[in-house]
Amino acid sequence: MARYTLKVRRYKPENGGAPYWQQFDVDLDATLSVLDGVLQAKDREDGSLGVRCSCRAAICGSCGVKVNGRSTLACKTQIGEAHEFANRRAGRRSLPIVVEPMGNMPVIKDLITDMESTHWEKIRRVTPWLLPEGDPPEREYVVPAESMVDVTQSMACIQCGACVSACLSMEADPDFIGPAALAKAYRFVGDPRDSQQEERLHDLAEDPHGIYDCTHCFSCIDACPKGVAPMDQIMRLRRLAGHDHEIDDANNGRRHETAFVNIIEKKGTLDEAMLLQESYAQGWKGKLMPSMGAIKGLIGSIPTAIRGIRAGKMRSLPKLIPGVHHKLPDGGQEHVKRIYEHAEEHREELNLYIKGEGGDEEEADGE
Numbered sequence: 001m002a003r004y005t006l007k008v009r010r011y012k013p014e015n016g017g018a019p020y021w022q023q024f025d026v027d028l029d030a031t032l033s034v035l036d037g038v039l040q041a042k043d044r045e046d047g048s049l050g051v052r053c054s055c056r057a058a059i060c061g062s063c064g065v066k067v068n069g070r071s072t073l074a075c076k077t078q079i080g081e082a083h084e085f086a087n088r089r090a091g092r093r094s095l096p097i098v099v100e101p102m103g104n105m106p107v108i109k110d111l112i113t114d115m116e117s118t119h120w121e122k123i124r125r126v127t128p129w130l131l132p133e134g135d136p137p138e139r140e141y142v143v144p145a146e147s148m149v150d151v152t153q154s155m156a157c158i159q160c161g162a163c164v165s166a167c168l169s170m171e172a173d174p175d176f177i178g179p180a181a182l183a184k185a186y187r188f189v190g191d192p193r194d195s196q197q198e199e200r201l202h203d204l205a206e207d208p209h210g211i212y213d214c215t216h217c218f219s220c221i222d223a224c225p226k227g228v229a230p231m232d233q234i235m236r237l238r239r240l241a242g243h244d245h246e247i248d249d250a251n252n253g254r255r256h257e258t259a260f261v262n263i264i265e266k267k268g269t270l271d272e273a274m275l276l277q278e279s280y281a282q283g284w285k286g287k288l289m290p291s292m293g294a295i296k297g298l299i300g301s302i303p304t305a306i307r308g309i310r311a312g313k314m315r316s317l318p319k320l321i322p323g324v325h326h327k328l329p330d331g332g333q334e335h336v337k338r339i340y341e342h343a344e345e346h347r348e349e350l351n352l353y354i355k356g357e358g359g360d361e362e363e364a365d366g367e
Contacts, residue, residue: 003027004083006037008049009100011107019107022046023096030080034099035063037079038111050110058225061160065111066100071165071223074099074111102165104174118170119161122178126185126204133195147192154187154233156226163220163230175209179220179230182211186233189240201241205249211237212253252297255279265340268333276301 004026011019024041035053042049053063056075063074068086082097105113132141163179170176177185185204188194204210211234220230241247242254259278263271280294280301281287290298327333 001027002030002080004037004079005096006034006041007096007098008038008041008111009098010049010110011101012048013109026079028079030078030083032079033075034065034067034077034079034082034097035074037097038074038099050108050112052112059158061158064102064113064160064162064165066098066102066165068098071102071162071219073160073162073225076225102161104164104167104170105161113161115161115164118174118178119159119164119180122181123159123184125177126181126188127200128184128188130188130191130194131196132193141193143192151187151190153228154183154190157183157187157228158226160225162223162225163228166219166223168217168219169213169215173209173213176213177204177207177209177211179214179234182214182237183228183230183233186237189237197240198245201237201245202247204237205241205247205253206251208251210251211241212249212251212256252279255282258282264336268336268340269328276305 006024006026008022008024009019010022024037024045026037026040028037028040033056035051035056038049038051039053042051051063051065051074053075054060055062058073058076061073064071065074066072067074067077067082079097086095086097087093099111101107101111101113105115105118108114157180159180161180163183164170167176167179170178182204185200189197189200194200205212214231214234216231218231221232224230238253238257241249242257246254248254256275256279259275259282260270263274263278276298277287280297281290286294328336
């Protein structure tokens with residue numbers, strides 16, 4: 001049994017005051033959870049402390065919070081590990097464990113957030129149910145088991161909202177559909193029983209807050225307690241929309257992605273000055289005879305470029321002049337090109353939620 005200090009962010013709307021911090025000392029075994037600590041503080045010190053929880057086994061997804069700044073489930077985070085993490089950078093053993101409500105969501109009270117507008121409303125936005133073709137069969141739909149492997153990862157989601165809390169894109173654009181809803185969207189886009197795959201992809205690609213609003217920050221992957229990897233599901237949606245269905249979206253998402261890939265393939269590193277041009281006016285023909293959409297897109301990007309220059313991201317000459325880009329040392333660019341060629345030759349979809357080795361089956365065949 002050890003003593004830990006929890007620093008909890010409190011908010012009591014009935015008092016009309018601003019949020020504030022309150023510390024609680026709790027006595028727990030290091031292997032018990034942060035949720036156990038919060039509940040002990042609620043039971044022994046302040047019964048008004050608000051927290052949402054149910055199963056206490058990382059199944060229901062109710063107890064999503066931020067612990068030491070990281071979005072997670074309070075019941076899945078051991079209090080001893082949280083204490084070590086809080087004090088690791090400080091180099092001492094006296095800092096408290098910081099517990100606060102999830103981000104990107106309105107706070108109702110203390111650690112309880114309103115998930116309706118930022119989570120459930122967006123889940124409903126992606127039509128989270130099957131849309132099969134024709135009349136329903138007399139019994140259940142039967143599909144080969146292997147055809148469902150691709151969606152098992154997204155099916156593991158428990159709707160805890162940790163990925164939404166951690167999402168940097170939602171901080172910048174609250175209207176972004178979000179990682180949880182898009183992972184749910186892939187669960188039905190990838191389902192062989194659904195008949196509206198292309199229509200779903202068109203909808204998500206054309207939405208300015210859809211699949212191309214993700215910035216690849218990996219925060220949702222780090223936050224997810226069930227290994228759903230929402231960003232991977234978003235990339236699968238992009239691949240299906242842009243590569244398989246060739247959806248040329250109005251947001252310029254596909255063209256921007258294509259330009260990025262082509263520059264890496266040719267040069268082995270990103271020429272940022274060329275990226276904007278190639279995204280809107282691809283090739284020499286596109287530059288000599290740009291469309292009105294390309295002209296509007298380039299003009300609309302000027303404020304972003306100015307902000308980049310002011311922030312110091314584009315002060316050097318190689319970042320301002322197309323073709324005069326940064327070179328990697330020691331033949332690094334050729335190495336990147338070889339990696340690209342290898343990736344193109346081995347285009348395999350990996351579902352990281354399904355783990356196992358194929359050796360046993362091969363040995364059985366050999367016998």
